[in-house]
Amino acid sequence: ILLALIFIIYKLWNLLHVPQNIAHIPAVPLYKTFIATLSKMTFEEKRSYLYKDLLNEHGIARYFFRSKWTILIGDAHLANEIYLNADKFPKLLSTQMFPESLAAKFIGDNVVFSNDKLWKKYRASVNSAFKIQFDTRLFIEGVSELIQVIDNNAGSEIDMSHYFRRLTMEVLGLGLMNIKFNSILTPNPEFNYHYNNIMKCLNIPITLIFQSLDTPSNPMMRSAYDSEPKDILSLMLLSMDKDEKLTDKEIRDNIMMFVLAGHDTTALALTVAIYFLCKHPNFQDKARREALAIFGKPGNDKKLPFIDSIIKESLRMYPPVAFLPARLTKSEFIANDIQIPASSLILVETFHIQNSSKYWQNPSEFNPYRFYESSNSTKIAYPATSWSPFGGGERMCSGLGFSMMEQRITLALLLLNYKFELN
Structure with missing residues (x-):
């Protein structure tokens, strides 16, 4: 039982631990994320409770989303930089998003979840x-x-x-x-x-x-x-x-x-x-x-x-997709004077930008x-x-x-x- 408990604690720590290279990014406290997840708040209420103020102040926020630490982008000009530089901000593939899952097999390789030569072929x-x-x-x-x-x-x-x-x-x-x-x-x-x-x-x-x-x-x-x-x-x-x-x-x-x-x-x-x-x-x-x-x-x-x-x-007012498909940073970049390291997971928060x-x-x-x-x-x-x-x-x-x-x-x-x- 003790070993099982230690293993569970280790797995939780490994999951929730904040990597040192993104610890400086303004963050949504974990306790808030858990409260919002368990609550019956609407989407708008959750985003207001969790990160609306952070995005208004900094344009970005660190958020524990779908079991991963993610950088939310709530600044229109940063979002545009990401859109216009697809080579620097490639899409997160379905196999990376849902590894070994039925969802990944169902979605497959396609024009949305692909990069580089494969994406160009599809496109x-x-x-x-x-x-x-x-x-x-x-x-x-x-x-x-x-x-x-x-x-x-x-x-x-x-x-x-x-x-x-x-x-x-x-x-x-x-x-x-x-x-x-x-x-x-x-x-x-x-x-x-x-x-x-x-x-x-x-x-x-x-x-x-x-x-x-x-x-x-x-x-x-x-x-x-x-x-x-x-x-x-x-x-x-x-x-x-x-x-x-x-x-x-x-x-x-x-x-x-x-x-x-x-x-x-x-x-x-x-x-x-x-x-x-x-x-x-x-x-x-x-x-x-x-x-x-x-x-x-x-x-x-x-x-x-x-x-x-x-x-x-x-x-x-109500974009059908509140978060556009996730991307990865190929190299370090500066977002509103905040350093975002390479290999960071980023999400453009369309709903916030369009209602700001x-x-x-x-x-x-x-x-x-x-x-x-x-x-x-x-x-x-x-x-x-x-x-x-x-x-x-x-x-x-x-x-x-x-x-x-x-x-x-x-x-x-x-x-x-x-x-x-x-x-």
Whole structure:
């Protein structure tokens, strides 16, 4: 028993011990971390309790996060330095983040969790695929089905967050793989059922869910070659055949990453936008008038500046990803006169930067006019580096345009058909 106790104490000390080379960095006390972990505080309450003041004062903070001492970055200019110098601040790989875990196997190697030559290989293929002009009918079809569901439930409450998750899965299926998942109209769609179980426990092998992605000889995969490419998977497959750049597993891992990155994040962004439109009926009315005036005219599907401003302001206040993927410092660097040693784990705290009074006037106020510019008004000035829900630099999310178009068309069509109110 004594030996077991000594072993446990040793392991705890080894886990919690602060390395000497980062001991000088302003830190969140461990006791606060434990209290916040065990408490029922909301995310905003936790960050306020733990490190908001430290980030306001120093721009960085040392924080025990996911069993590792991590350096949080809450300064927009430091974040921009990290974005623009990907070679000096490489991504933490999934195998480093979750060593020997099912999560690492599930995520695999992809354009998000890779570096150097491997990342450049993925990025070249992904960029060529995302350069296509997505047909707006891809998004309209899904929203039209959502409208059917809402109409069928007329007079009753609708959980929009639930149906936004179904909508984004349907759009991803069509946009990424040209597969219709029937996620919206089907009461219990099979794909969504399996996907949700994976998210809960990560114990279902990916090949059970994505059997059709195992080999290009599969009829579904081969059909990508029989017509003009319309989806990301087809274009990546064609790239693979021409240059033999990506293996089947690499294709699958990247598609899985797109699903993970584009499903809950876009659904959450839409939910937040609808919530704020309910809270601010004047903005909802203005957005509806814009949709009525513009949406549906040839070539005008992208010209919804006020709706775009609503989306951007929603993403500012509640970025779907509060922490961007972790990075490592390749060499020592100075952050606001504080020395950060090489091999330090760093996280850009997007939520803090985008809600900081250092960069934003009245940051807790929902104000789409921060991003809106028309003949009658001027956009409110803000530092470009302080808005980065999709990251920045060459590692910026490839799906930015896809997500923004999906949100824009979804909100416009819903506003054309309904007035939204909170229960």
